[in-house]
Amino acid sequence: MRHDHIPDEFNERFDFVWSACALEHLGSIKLGQAFIYNSVRCLKPGGVAVHTTEYNISSRTATVDNEGTVIFRRCDIEEGLETLVSHGHKIEMDWHEGDGSLDQFVDIAHIHTTHT
DSSP: OOTTOOOGGGTTOEEEEEEESOGGGSSSHHHHHHHHHHHHTTEEEEEEEEEEOOBOOSOSSOOOOSSSSOOBOHHHHHHHHHHHHHTTOOOOOOOOOOOSTGGGOOOOOOOOOOOO
16 A cells, blocks of 8 residues: 555545654655645545645755655645645645744755765
């Protein structure tokens, strides 16, 4: 079974669904997006979905994809939001990066490359 698959038996059964730091560990940005699309099928009308993930604030183009941990760019998130809105979902997104002391902590991706 693919990690982004959610069985149909869960369609429209829940008022709330969430994931915490799961999207970035599904193998690719596309699989993370698919998981989000599939998760909203679980919601009853009016239900709420909340997902957290790694977020690349240093680049709008370069990122880590197709690895053990992927890092979503703003464009990846916007693409997913546009798809959900086009299917009739209401989205609220806050792009503010925060101004508290913990909001200023930025992790650095360590990219390992193999040279042949």
